[in-house]
Amino acid sequence: MQRVGFVIFPGLSIMGLAAVPAFELANLADEQAPYDIRFISEHGGPIRTSAGMSVETEPFGEAAFDTLVVGGGTSVLPSTSGLLSLIREAAPRARRVTAICTGSFVLGEAGLLAGRRVTTHWMHARELQAQCPDSTVDMDRIFINDGPIWTSAGMSAGIDLALALIEDDLGHDVAQAIAKKLVLYHRRAGGQSQFSALLDLEPKSDRIQSALTYAKRNLHKPLTVEELAGAAHLSPRQFSRVFHAETGQSPAKAIENLRVEAARVMMESSRHPIDVVADQTGFADRNRMRRAFLRAFGQPPQVIRRNARGALASTEP
Template sequence: MQRVGFVIYPGFSIMGLAAVPAFELANLIGDEPTYDIHFISEDGGPIRTSAGMSVETEAFGETAFDTLVVGGGTFVRSSPPGLITFVQRAATQSRRIAAICTGAFVLGEAGLLDGRRVTTHWMHARELQQQFPKCTADVDCIFINDGPIWTSAGMSAGIDLALALIEADLGQEVVQAVAKKLVLYHRRAGGQSQFSTLLELEPKSDRIQSALTYAKRNLHRPLSVEELAEAARLSPRQFSRVFHAETGQSPAKAVENLRVEAARVMMERSRHPIDVVADQTGFADRNRMRRAFLRAFGQPPQVIRRNARSALDAASA
């Protein structure tokens, strides 16, 4: 069996353990258990998380782990010397080491990020880059695999990272079954953006939220201001004024951002021709979609698709 160690330390966020059920379910779905799961800390015993609950752990030892997973905390803080020493030793013994969210800082302190492309929660990416300038921090990915080092964005992205690890070990059929049991729609590709247009707009009223939800469900339609205003139960003039006041964007710009986000997801997850993607997400033609991609990402759709496929190939290598 493959030994998987989840590193626990004081102030650790319990969301860092959200990846554990993926390995647990993989054991139940496979012909025989693959993963021997351990919770480990410097001294062993109960370790208090940032939420106040305690997790029982084993003390660091000499036994090697096939996979070591270092979770993150609510805040970035310096790691205890014993933790850094353990992670450095593990780097010479383990097949792969993963960090969830701010766990990337632990790997950075251990010198494991030098020359690597990595990610972490977008709120801490700039700090990660400043503290460890020899790495390349990519804020736009939910997880990244660079050789034996795996890093993920915010805590929930740790589930996607765990599924990618399992897929690399056991194949797509098993990981799809695990995702289904976790009630996940799919495993998100590592290159998928951390950001969500609906979250960034942050509408304050139910009426504007209803209009945005309607728009997201009907991106294949032209979506005029009049149509969106009707969904919000406001006059077109009142709708435009309230929409801009709540989101800081015009309805047309917000709809374009929703279209770009939907098109990017289709480019990452499917092999549909660009013309089909443009049509299904409401762009008049591929040239209009290309211009929108350049405004949003600085890259054309073909590059987005190529990068997503490269990330998937790296995860399954």
């Protein structure tokens, strides 16, 4: 049984505990219950989170943890010298030390990020880089594994990190089954961007949201305004007017952003030829996709893929 210790401290965001159910479901799926889940703090006892809920904890003690998980707060919180000392002492005995969201700052203060490639919530990435100049902070990743150090972006990205840890232990099929039980739309790979075209659009009505959801599921198709208007149950003229009013973009520009986002994920996470990626994401041809990439990222698809592979290679032992 692998002991997983969730480090709890005053002001911790309860979203940092969203990773717990993934390990819980892994235990329910296996009669051997592979994980011994513990909640630990500097002195033990009840610890109040940022939401006002208290978590009962046990003191660090001398126990060794296979995986140490340090959560974050809704802002960057100062760490006590005692907490940092405990993490420094526990880290060499752990197989993996992980941080969710601003928990990366705690690892940085403890001196565990030197020479590592790491991530955190995009809002705090530049601050982390300034605090840890001898590490490389990538603000555009869901999670990153660099040797024994695993770090993730904010909030729900902790669930993606937990699933990656479980996959590392128990295999892809188990992790995928747990993702389905958690009713996740899909498991996000670590290389996926923290940014989302759908979040940027922020539609205000269910009708426009329905059209965007339809579009995301059918990017391989031409997706005319008439087709999208039908998904929104509006006339094409009404749809174009309401869409722009709610999102600040034309339907054509929004669809291009969705295609670019999907194509980037495919370029970074698969070995599909560029022509195949262009076809499956609705660009029709590689030249049209290239122009869209240059508008969105200032780089062609080949460079995006090469950079992703280079980053992956730099983290391999």
